[in-house]
Amino acid sequence: MSAALATATPSPARRIIGGLVRTRELGIILALAALVGYTAAGNPRFLSGQSIRDILLNTAILAVMAAGQAVVVITRNIDLSVGSVLGLSAFAVATMMSANPGLPMIVAILAGLAIGGVAGLINGVLVRFGRVPALVVTLGTLYIFRGITYSWAGGQQVNADELPRHFLTFANDSFLGLLPWLVLIALIVVGGVSLVMRNYRVGRELYAMGSSPEAAELAGIRVARNLLGVFILSGALAGLAGVLFAARFGTVDAAAGTGLELNVVAAVVVGGVAVFGGSGTVWGAGLGALLLTVIGSALAVLDINQFWQQAIVGALIILAICADRLVAVRIARALRKRDSHV
Amino acid sequence: MTSPSPALEVREVTKSFGAVAAVQGVSFSLYGGEAHALVGENGAGKSTIVKMLAGVYRPDTGALAVGGAPADFGGPADAKSAGIAVIYQEPTLFPDLSVAENISMGNQPLTRLRQIDRRAMHANATRLFARLGVHIDPDRPARGLSIADQQLVEIAKALSSDARILIMDEPTAALSAVEVERLFSVTRALRDEGAAIMFISHRFEEITALCERVTIMRDGRHVCTELVADLSVDDMIRRMVGRDLSALFPKQDAVVGETVLEVEGLGREGVFRDISFTVRAGEIVALAGLVGAGRSEVMQAVFGVDRYDTGSVRFLGKPLRAGSPRAAMAAGMALVPEDRRQQGLIMDLSVERNVTLPRSRALARLGLLLGGSERREARSWTRQLQTKLGRLSDPVGTLSGGNQQKVVLAKWLATDPKLLIVDEPTRGIDVGTKAEVHRLMSSLAARGLAVVMVSSELPEVLGMADRIFVLREGHIVAELTRAEATEESVMYAAMGQQVAA
Numbered sequence: 135m136s137a138a139l140a141t142a143t144p145s146p147a148r149r150i151i152g153g154l155v156r157t158r159e160l161g162i163i164l165a166l167a168a169l170v171g172y173t174a175a176g177n178p179r180f181l182s183g184q185s186i187r188d189i190l191l192n193t194a195i196l197a198v199m200a201a202g203q204a205v206v207v208i209t210r211n212i213d214l215s216v217g218s219v220l221g222l223s224a225f226a227v228a229t230m231m232s233a234n235p236g237l238p239m240i241v242a243i244l245a246g247l248a249i250g251g252v253a254g255l256i257n258g259v260l261v262r263f264g265r266v267p268a269l270v271v272t273l274g275t276l277y278i279f280r281g282i283t284y285s286w287a288g289g290q291q292v293n294a295d296e297l298p299r300h301f302l303t304f305a306n307d308s309f310l311g312l313l314p315w316l317v318l319i320a321l322i323v324v325g326g327v328s329l330v331m332r333n334y335r336v337g338r339e340l341y342a343m344g345s346s347p348e349a350a351e352l353a354g355i356r357v358a359r360n361l362l363g364v365f366i367l368s369g370a371l372a373g374l375a376g377v378l379f380a381a382r383f384g385t386v387d388a389a390a391g392t393g394l395e396l397n398v399v400a401a402v403v404v405g406g407v408a409v410f411g412g413s414g415t416v417w418g419a420g421l422g423a424l425l426l427t428v429i430g431s432a433l434a435v436l437d438i439n440q441f442w443q444q445a446i447v448g449a450l451i452i453l454a455i456c457a458d459r460l461v462a463v464r465i466a467r468a469l470r471k472r473d474s475h476v
Numbered sequence: 477m478t479s480p481s482p483a484l485e486v487r488e489v490t491k492s493f494g495a496v497a498a499v500q501g502v503s504f505s506l507y508g509g510e511a512h513a514l515v516g517e518n519g520a521g522k523s524t525i526v527k528m529l530a531g532v533y534r535p536d537t538g539a540l541a542v543g544g545a546p547a548d549f550g551g552p553a554d555a556k557s558a559g560i561a562v563i564y565q566e567p568t569l570f571p572d573l574s575v576a577e578n579i580s581m582g583n584q585p586l587t588r589l590r591q592i593d594r595r596a597m598h599a600n601a602t603r604l605f606a607r608l609g610v611h612i613d614p615d616r617p618a619r620g621l622s623i624a625d626q627q628l629v630e631i632a633k634a635l636s637s638d639a640r641i642l643i644m645d646e647p648t649a650a651l652s653a654v655e656v657e658r659l660f661s662v663t664r665a666l667r668d669e670g671a672a673i674m675f676i677s678h679r680f681e682e683i684t685a686l687c688e689r690v691t692i693m694r695d696g697r698h699v700c701t702e703l704v705a706d707l708s709v710d711d712m713i714r715r716m717v718g719r720d721l722s723a724l725f726p727k728q729d730a731v732v733g734e735t736v737l738e739v740e741g742l743g744r745e746g747v748f749r750d751i752s753f754t755v756r757a758g759e760i761v762a763l764a765g766l767v768g769a770g771r772s773e774v775m776q777a778v779f780g781v782d783r784y785d786t787g788s789v790r791f792l793g794k795p796l797r798a799g800s801p802r803a804a805m806a807a808g809m810a811l812v813p814e815d816r817r818q819q820g821l822i823m824d825l826s827v828e829r830n831v832t833l834p835r836s837r838a839l840a841r842l843g844l845l846l847g848g849s850e851r852r853e854a855r856s857w858t859r860q861l862q863t864k865l866g867r868l869s870d871p872v873g874t875l876s877g878g879n880q881q882k883v884v885l886a887k888w889l890a891t892d893p894k895l896l897i898v899d900e901p902t903r904g905i906d907v908g909t910k911a912e913v914h915r916l917m918s919s920l921a922a923r924g925l926a927v928v929m930v931s932s933e934l935p936e937v938l939g940m941a942d943r944i945f946v947l948r949e950g951h952i953v954a955e956l957t958r959a960e961a962t963e964e965s966v967m968y969a970a971m972g973q974q975v976a977a
Contacts, residue, residue: 333591334592335582335584335586335590335592338581341572342573342581344572345570346568346569346571348568349568349569351532351551351552352562352564352568353552353581353582354531354551354552354554354555354582355553355582408572412573413572
């Protein structure tokens with residue numbers, strides 16, 4: 135090998151840009167630290183055990199859904215139906231548990247995963263074989279799944295007193311007294327999906343599909359199979375989130391999780407997953423979920439108007455997307471400069 | 477060294493897209509231990525053949541056989557598992573993934589836990605780059621690589637799959653001479669190990685340097701398959717382009733008038749440089765060259781669709797504002813774009829609406845477009861151009877390609893331009909309508925219109941143009957008068973060969 139024939143020595147500018155992309159998660163961590171520090175300085179109770187516990191419990195459900203959504207967005211798709219899937223799963227599982235109080239928790243979880251998985255399969259089939267953009271398909275199924283839940287519930291709701299005790303205490307119980315089950319499940323989901331996306335062939339294929347769909351087809355990647363898998367995963371995790379939702383809040387009606395899909399997408403985008411697919415990490419999306427939850431809690435603690443919470447989330451999303459665009463534009467410019475051989 | 481049974485056999489394959497037959501009854505065989513060149517003009521069907529071998533297209537009729545066994549590829553994965561690796565003309569990298577990942581995609585080395593072994597993957601990329609004698613950081617993302625480096629990554633990708641059949645569609649287009657030589661020595665080594673190579677290139681010196689056998693295609697048909705040693709470069713060119721010029725080009729003599737367009741030193745970073753030419757009234761000037769030479773880009777910059785970095789455009793003696801198609805139109809320029817379906821017409825709109833679109837302002841009364849004036853205008857123009865159509869209110873998408881092109885022409889001629897720029901005016905049009913479009917352009921020039929034609933079809937260029945500028949890789953490499961231009965001289969210039977003595 136002759137180093138003298140160097141054809142591509144990365145310029146410092148591109149190194150910096152590359153670094154910027156890689157440290158996106160670092161940015162979120164810094165933002166989190168700053169926010170927590172500022173809030174705790176104003177109100178030390180923000181760092182009390184109970185407060186932290188609440189934040190983590192609130193994050194858990196969002197993070198589980200964000201993990202699935204992140205995978206979907208990495209493949210250059212989107213799943214807007216997750217809020218409705220959560221509602222369907224929560225209502226179905228709550229109904230099941232109230233009718234059969236003897237069922238163990240694991241059955242409830244499996245039922246939630248199965249309901250969500252079927253819903254996700256429907257999305258995947260429509261996207262892949264119907265050749266309809268995911269945005270349209272899942273916008274449609276958002277209403278369809280919600281409609282099914284409403285007509286099933288018929289105005290009824292499942293109350294906490296109808297549910298078995300072990301189901302309700304699951305949310306607050308801790309595994310070996312260390313971590314609440316909810317948080318543990320979220321950590322396992324985010325960690326597991328992150329690992330698959332980072333270290334396994336199928337994960338890298340999903341990044342490839344989002345990075346260049348045409349090239350993925352040409353590279354012989356089994357795009358159809360992978361895409362179905364992705365939507366099933368997102369649906370199943372939304373279904374799981376439904377079970378956690380029912381366990382945590384106890385009272386479930388047909389409107390459970392309405393509008394939640396936008397929080398999930400926000401967490402994913404703020405967490406550094408590029409909306410055009412191909413880049414970002416699942417654990418980044420998990421951090422995004424944490425950041426959004428902390429913002430909500432911090433504003434409440436600091437006694438700031440709820441309106442600002444929404445505005446700040448909006449600003450964060452725009453900031454995240456601007457960062458993506460900025461990086462893309464700068465890389466494109468660097469590329470053009472380099473290629474000016476004529 | 478030729479083994480008796482072919483590694484890959486292509487038997488009488490045909491592929492059509494709509495009414496256009498891209499490949500018609502082509503047969504040839506690739507043998508292990510042999511490099512086989514596939515040559516032909518733009519649009520001869522080479523890339524379609526490549527895509528069939530890659531499993532992207534299925535042949536309509538005919539068959540492929542790999543190692544003697546019939547092969548029916550349902551997708552690229554099938555072709556890959558049959559041992560076929562393809563280097564596409566357009567790089568097909570994943571911009572967000574690292575170079576090493578791009579190379580290993582699909583057959584990444586795994587650890588015992590079936591995780592990706594990043595260290596082995598990195599080492600693999602380093603080894604392949606060493607073999608190619610290039611220095612690319614395997615850990616950097618593919619985004620931002622120069623075209624040449626992307627091409628090298630593609631080559632490394634193909635090498636990493638240990639394919640028995642290697643298809644290379646213009647792999648050298650963006651490479652420097654040193655890199656080409658490296659690629660060739662690697663390719664020769666693979667060939668000597670028994671791989672079958674198919675090599676597509678527009679550079680004849682590469683074909684004679686690398687290949688033993690050559691298949692020549694023209695207009696989707698198989699012309700011949702011969703040993704390279706038996707053919708001279710002139711023979712190959714003649715067989716590539718050698719169609720009779722029987723399709724008559726009814727070129728009328730026109731009085732050449734004043735200069736209409738002056739382009740001076742036009743340049744755009746990375747696309748074209750130092751483009752200077754003039755066009756006078758009554759003259760047809762052709763920009764010839766291979767696809768990707770920058771012809772359309774030059775004219776789009778002149779018209780203001782694209783920006784340019786250096787140089788100037790003067791129109792009718794006055795400087796023309798850059799980057800403003802509106803200003804160009806107001807000054808009297810018209811551009812008939814290459815892709816009429818996407819850029820030239822609004823397919824769902826009626827014929828009359830399409831024709832009058834650029835003039836809707838002039839035709840409107842008090843800002844309202846009333847049917848009458850539109851219809852009159854449209855009727856007069858479609859009649860002049862002998863457009864075959866049912867009713868003026870039919871969507872333009874229902875017309876044939878040739879008649880659609882006439883509607884585009886009508887649309888721009890209705891603006892009464894001084895300069896007409898036509899980009900590939902007869903692409904995808906049948907022979908009869910082609911001649912009509914040519915007759916029309918010729919008569920327009922005779923009436924004093926200045927015409928700039930971008931065309932990849934040599935007979936059209938030779939038959940229609942008064943002067944020909946040949947572009948190669950963003951430069952004007954030759955200016956030929958009608959008398960000087962022959963198929964060979966234009967082709968030689970376009971491919972970067974010396975004009976044959």
